[in-house]
Amino acid sequence: MRFFHSFFLTVLLLSPAASYAVDDPKELLPNPQQEQEAEQIGQQLRCLVCQNESIEESSAPLARDLRKIVRQQLTQGRQKSDILAWMSHRYGNFIQLKPVFNSETALLWLMPFLALGSACALSYRLWFKRPMQARSLQDTALKKD
Amino acid sequence: MTLTRRHILAALPLTGAAALGLGFQHILSSMKTGQFDPRAIRTSGEAVPQFPPLSPLPGLKGTIEGIECTSLTQQNKPILLNFWASWCIPCVTELPLLSALAPSLTLWGIAYKDRPERASAFLTRNGQPFERVGQDKDGTAAIEWGVTGVPESILILPGGHVVWHHRAALTHEVITHDLLPLLRPFL
Numbered sequence: 001m002r003f004f005h006s007f008f009l010t011v012l013l014l015s016p017a018a019s020y021a022v023d024d025p026k027e028l029l030p031n032p033q034q035e036q037e038a039e040q041i042g043q044q045l046r047c048l049v050c051q052n053e054s055i056e057e058s059s060a061p062l063a064r065d066l067r068k069i070v071r072q073q074l075t076q077g078r079q080k081s082d083i084l085a086w087m088s089h090r091y092g093n094f095i096q097l098k099p100v101f102n103s104e105t106a107l108l109w110l111m112p113f114l115a116l117g118s119a120c121a122l123s124y125r126l127w128f129k130r131p132m133q134a135r136s137l138q139d140t141a142l143k144k145d
Numbered sequence: 146m147t148l149t150r151r152h153i154l155a156a157l158p159l160t161g162a163a164a165l166g167l168g169f170q171h172i173l174s175s176m177k178t179g180q181f182d183p184r185a186i187r188t189s190g191e192a193v194p195q196f197p198p199l200s201p202l203p204g205l206k207g208t209i210e211g212i213e214c215t216s217l218t219q220q221n222k223p224i225l226l227n228f229w230a231s232w233c234i235p236c237v238t239e240l241p242l243l244s245a246l247a248p249s250l251t252l253w254g255i256a257y258k259d260r261p262e263r264a265s266a267f268l269t270r271n272g273q274p275f276e277r278v279g280q281d282k283d284g285t286a287a288i289e290w291g292v293t294g295v296p297e298s299i300l301i302l303p304g305g306h307v308v309w310h311h312r313a314a315l316t317h318e319v320i321t322h323d324l325l326p327l328l329r330p331f332l
Contacts, residue, residue, distance in 0.1 A: 048184070048293045049293050061258075061284075062284075062293055062294065065283075065285075066288070069288065090194070090290070091186060091291045092184065092185065092186035092291070094183055094184045094185075094186075122154070122157075126154075
């Protein structure tokens with residue numbers, strides 16, 4: 001029994017986490033490489049009428065329409081960046097699940113580096129400055145003797 | 146107790162966390178009052194998008210024209226473009242507000258993903274405030290406009306400048322606070 005439990009759990013964990021809401025197999029592009037690219041683009045586009053789902057995961061009609069457009073444009077030979085720009089132009093930057101880097105999002109993107117930098121500076125001060133201070137105090141104490 | 150450097154250092158992360166909390170609180174409260182909308186798209190007088198011409202909705206009283214890009218940009222009065230559908234419940238409650246606006250503002254309607262006979266029956270039953278009504282049967286024009294659903298309203302100023310995009314049903318508050326101030330120079 002335990003074996004079966006762990007077996008199913010392993011299978012569950014190993015199976016790909018993302019499930020796609022392609023309602024109709026006709027939606028898929030015949031070229032598997034292009035289809036994979038379309039899925040990658042779709043995963044970066046927010047379904048605007050859902051709660052934090054990508055258009056690739058959602059079965060909302062708008063997500064289906066946008067999936068269709070991504071595939072249409074890919075077969076027309078357009079690049080990923082062109083398609084993302086096309087979407088942002090119409091629906092705003094909010095449609096991109098990964099925020100673009102601009103003046104509004106600079107703090108968001110730079111925060112990890114700022115935090116890491118200030119943490120390093122702080123720890124440097126705490127670890128290297130204090131023993132020196134202590135030593136100098138000791139020195140003065142010795143001199144007094 | 147004297148304030149030492151250690152106290153200041155210990156207070157730093159706390160003040161940082163407090164500042165972050167205040168920031169989040171500010172964002173959330175302004176989202177509630179409608180001052181900040183992360184979904185808002187910049188509508189600062191951009192040009193009307195290129196959308197496929199929309200054929201007029203048949204079955205309405207009088208001669209109703211369809212909606213094309215050129216007819217929208219050639220207007221010398223502001224136009225409120227309203228996406229609606231007969232299957233949309235908020236559209237039913239929005240229609241009386243549109244009818245009240247109609248004498249002072251030109252309204253053009255777009256029937257979104259709707260059957261023509263149902264769409265025209267909807268307007269005949271609930272009131273017809275639109276000067277023109279186009280059909281967007283498959284929703285491609287809606288995507289060009291950045292519309293996510295119905296009802297949505299877009300204000301276009303003379304020359305084809307998009308200045309306002311409201312992604313919900315119109316209410317009295319929205320009309321008085323957001324729409325009318327934009328229309329003041331034209332009334």
